[in-house]
Amino acid sequence: DQQVKQNSPSLSVQEGRISILNCDYTNSMFDYFLWYKKYPAEGPTFLISISSIKDKNEDGRFTVFLNKSAKHLSLHIVPSQPGDSAVYFCAASARNYGGSQGNLIFGKGTKLSVKP
């Protein structure tokens, strides 16, 4: 049973426009959420995170929004650039509960293609 769901396997966006990647979760104990970016045959790199005490976190072109009541988060990339083309993974953990609850649970990823 998937606790973290990324329902869109792929997304195509024009350069300069906004990319919106979505993620849903089912475990109400999750209190920390992260986005990772991954290129083929490489390890994921951390992009941005958000704690459950916030509803928005911004870092340059990347903004993550968290809607706790809907158990939904989204990553906005504005403006999108061809170099943003990669697979984006959403991850969540119940960090404050400690132990194995703090392990990261990953979604299946969304492949973003930004067209020049």
Added chain:
Amino acid sequence: DGGITQSPKYLFRKEGQNVTLSCEQNLNHDAMYWYRQDPGQGLRLIYYSQIVNDFQKGDIAEGYSVSREKKESFPLTVTSAQKNPTAFYLCASTPYGAASEAFFGQGTRLTVV
């Protein structure tokens, strides 16, 4: 430079053989993790270790074994009991006992021939 090093990058194994994937980190992180990635799948947790000489099974531990004799090292052995070992394997570490921003290695692509 600090980081996580996985070796080798590509590995071929004959059916029925055990093989060990290396993961070394010089970030002084306490916790280390092994994930497996298959096409169209997320990252699934195989094993994790929060301190030296201790490790726990993740969601798909069957057919795998690990050791954590040193803080810097967390090797993963893929045994002949693993029915579908061909995959991309990722090692990660975090600076705290629980998950934070995990740092990943570059991965090892294992192919069974």
